[in-house]
Amino acid sequence: MDCQKLRFFQSIRGALCLSKLKLKPSKAPFVIALSIGSFFAFIFVSQIYGEIESSKRVKVIYTKNSLEVLSERVVLYRKDTSKYPKSLNDLTLNYLKKIPTDGWQKEYVYIANNDFVQIVSYGADGVIGGESYDSDLVVKITKN
Secondary structure, three states: OOHHHHHHHHHHHHHOOHHHHOOOOOOHHHHHHHHHHHHHHHHHHHHHHHHHHHHHHHHHHHHHHHHHHHHHHHHHHHHHHOOOOOOHHHHHOOOOOOOOOOOOOOOOEEEEOOOEEEEEEOOOOOOOOOOHHHOOEEEEEEOO
C-alpha cells in the first residue's frame, strides 16, 4: 500500500478514535453512523446528478439523430415528387411509419417557405430560444 493511501486510512482511524472525539461512549456510535451515512448520501446524490445530466445529454443526441433522419426523408420526398412536403405528416405515406417526437416527447415544428425548409425542436423547455438543454435544435434544408 503506498504512503498516501496509508495516511488516508490512518487519518480515518484517527478521526474515528473515541478518545480523540471526547464523546460519551453512548453518543459515539451515533456520530460514526451519521458520518458514514453522510458520506453515502453524498455519493448517492452525486450519482443521481450524474444520471440526470447523462439523461439530458441522451435526449439531445436522440433529438439530433431524429432531426437528421427527418431531413433525409424530406430530401428523399423532394427527389421523388419534385416538391417539398407541406408538413411532416406528408412523410408518413411512404417515408416514415410515424413522425417521431423529440427527446422531450414534443412534436417537431416544420417551417417551409420559398427559400428553405426547417425542422425545429425547441429543446427541453419547449420555448423558442434558450441556453444549454433549453436551446433550439434546428436542421435547415435550403431549396434549390
